[in-house]
Amino acid sequence: MKAKYILSIMALLIGASCSDDNENTPGFTLDEKEIQMEAVGGTREVHVSVPGNWTATPSESWVQISPTNGKSSEICVIKVDTTILANKQREAIINFKTRNDAETRSLKIVQAGFDKALTLSTTSVELENYADYGKRYFDVEVTSNVDFKVDIPQDAATWLSYDKYKFTLDCGARPRKTTIRFNWEGNTDATNREAKINFLVAEGNEDMVKHDALLISQERAPEITPTREGDSLALVIIERKLNVAVKWDKNESLMNWPQVKLWEEQDKGCTPENLGRVRAVEFSQFITKEGIPDEIRYLTELETLSFFSNGNKFMYSFDTGTAITQLTKLKNLRIYSFGLTTLPPDFVNLKNLVTLDLSSNNFQEVPAILTPENFPNLRHLSLATNRRGHEIDLTGTARYPKEEWGGLYGSNNNNNSNLSNPMLERLFKWENLESLVLSNNIIKGTLPKMAYGVPKYTKEEVEANDTLKTAASVLVGKPKVLPHCKDLRIGLNYLHGDLPDWLLHHPYLMFWSPEISIFNQNRGKDDQGIMPGFSNVPTSFEYFYELYPILKPKY
Template sequence: MKIRNHIATSLLAAAALLAACSTADESVAFGTDTNSISIDAVGGTKKIKVSANENWVAISNVPWITVSPANGYKSTECSLNIDSAITNTVRNGVVRIVKTGNSAEYQEIRIEQKGFDYAITLDEPTVNIENYASLDKRYFDVKVRTNVDFDVKVPDDKTSWVKFDRYDVALDHGLRPREVTIRFNWGINSGDERSAEVSFVPTSESNVTSEMLARNDKLTIEQSAAEPITPNSREGDSVALLSIARTLEVWASSWESSGEKMDNWAGVTLWEEGMEGYVDSLKGRVKAARFYMFSIKEGIPFEVKYLTAAEELEFYSNVNTFQLSLSTGPYICELSQLKRLTIGAYGLTELDENFTNLRNLEYLDLSSNNFEKIPDIINPTNFPKLHVLRMANNQRRLVYDLSNNIATNFGGLYQHTKYDSNMGSFGEFPSWLFKWEPGEVTTSEGEQTVTGLDTLILSVNYLQGPIPDFKDDESIPVYTEAPDSLKDAAGECILVKNRIKRVMPQLRMLALNLNRMTGALPDWVLYHPALDWWDPFTLLFNQEGKDEQGNLAGFSNEPANMDYYYQAYPKKKLANMTDEDDAENGDDAGTTR
């Protein structure tokens, strides 16, 4: 009995509760908890509460506002999803919540969205960089948010060490900001701390001025100072050598890891007493250094400028040189005391404009680079002491037949003698080199020394056409006298008798082999006083391939042997025969040419 009474009581309570809920729903007033919303240009989501006791539907009058859920039954929380703006003006929209019954009752929510201000902003307006890193790590990326097309402005005095890659501002949706990533590349710092302030300026095509920008961030780049190197000291020299080797990424440098004193470093020569030019202040400093087998994609490292006692430097064998187009850079140009310099297989295509500071050079080797032309600055005025110029094998790639070639920029000094179809002839041979006459230079002690280019090596290039004969060049005289060693039994010399042009009489070595040269050998070559020293059948007459006109390379009057030469200079032949006899007898008399 008690159980039946308990069940009855529970049923009555539940019925009462249902009746109460039904009464509550019937009493809910239709509406929303807000009738207006204001939101920023970036857009976002706003929550609203719909109160109702029956079905309803949400309608937006603009496409940039959506409602989720878009319909419902009874009271529900909804999300208004508002897109970002696309203009710089305010825009308005309305969301209407409508009952779906017969009453047609509705509630409106008005949305006001601000427009975007013109702005160029940075997440990170300051960047700190080290003074040094390898080339492939010397960059940083900057993210710029903008709704304006802009130009990057680096101060003129900072462009030597701050550069940037090409970028594209894609404003593909009105004034809605877009993020642009710009890669900045930086250079090694060889001095004190430095900084640069980079601006982002609206382009003229954007029709926006800087004054119209609500925000216009600038980028500040701070670079730390270089590692200190004590100038004009043995310690400074050793630090400079290690730094250069590090920057070059020398493959097999053991200087730092060996633990040896600089006196024992391979490829390094130090000044010692008894050496020519030695003074006490040079003792123990670097006289010569060699850097071999390395990997770099820029000019000679800045630390080279601290090797102020060096007379000879050699940089040879860079990686993938055929792909590179480098300049020496300015720092090597500060070593005006240099006498011998080799920058070979480095990837050079040009010399720095200050290279002429190296007026004391006696030996210059630029072989195995990618030069299309011999730099004009290499002349006797700029280098009055130069004896040896080597620019062999500047072929970036091998082109055997120039007449069947579509490649460009293939080096080999090609630009000098390339065929001009308008003129119907080959270009001009770099003949100023053959006019490099001996000159006198006054030393610091007031002595006069005779100088002049005596070794010229231009082998394995793409020079075409004939060797200049200078017959019509009045600036080059003919021989009017000759030493006795060049005269025949009658006391005559073919140089004077045939009025042969006096071209570089001091030349002791000329190499033009394995070019694409043709035409006749001029008399000044065939009867040059030093021709027999040149090994001409190997290093001069021996050409290869075809020129741009399809002509097989080679000279039309190449001699079969040297008999004609020794007939003209019988004393030379007699001298050679004497040497051969002496050699057979074990005499070390040597050649007396």
């Protein structure tokens, strides 16, 4: 009986000993039971203590542990990848086991999902009213895990824009970054301006925790008053914007600035209102890629304005802008070698123009707006040398495509060299012109006979004029073309065919120096392979002086 009692106690002790080995190994501990991780992931350390050998195994591939096995006490580094989930957490378990798998300790990993968000590196930008060309921009870094579209308000689209950017959500809800370059234009108004740029997202993203917008503010331009002081400020701003090579000495009085002329008391048309204001100015030797500055509109008392020689003018396709069309007192306008290709509709406001020189630009055709009806006071018109390139033989390889040749090439008659040139016919009907300069362009075809659409010389007016009456036999009943024009230049073009009678018998023919300005055409073929040159060039001008003996030089 006593033996049975002893055996029972021993069995209980053995059972208790086995239970301790499998479930409650002394010293098997983890210093964490659960780890919370942010969506971006990262690393954490866990202290593992086991009397013997152990192994560690994560349940998910987005969790790594190092080392994965060890002996006794170790510091384990747990690395968690960035999640690809939005607004949703994920979980994993790392099981730590003893060598014989007798006992397990578990560590829970809980990782939050990314909140939907669109954030900007800056949410407000303050701009000055002007910066030099190439420096008017700012960059904004966008961090987002939702696709977006930049939205600039319509009323700000004239002064704000952005470059093309690349943004791809290629890792689920993991935020991606892109940098967007915004471009801005100078503010020429005397008021501040603001704009709010939104970053639009698709429907279904109403649960965003952050959604930034960009606020833009720009300071106003200096106030320019209609005074002498205002004129000087406008001149300085224009000089800066044009990047003029030789700048005015601002320490000098305005009346001493080169190429600037002020209204003085003895000037015809001087009034108390315009006395001391700028009457004439020339801007020369500059490099601009932006056209005529808006501040030109403040020089309201100008009679004469000249822009001369923009560097690399052949690269550009400007129009004059509308600011210059507000100078309704202008009488003489020269925009020479600037890069113009068009004139705006408001150019008709300059009805007081007497002289218009648009030479050495890039006009593909004579602007349709240039008519005697629109410019009743115009007496001198020049569109010389409007070619971009310098090729003489147009059958060869050209530097530019034909639609960019300039040289008034687009004014030709359906590009047919065998037809009369309609542009010349239109301009030759401008009765009040005293000079018309079209030399060194790509004008081709034949000279118009001007049989229609122009008045004819009458017997009465011819006989009443001492110069004309001796040529009555060739003038009466013939077209009266450019009757006041003492300077006609159409040389160095691609004209051919016969010289019309109205030209050979024109009373001002010898004023034109016809050997140079009329008969002398280019020496290379036009783009249809036709060689320029007239077939009936006179060998002498005795016939002319027989018609107009009063014009014969007296040596």
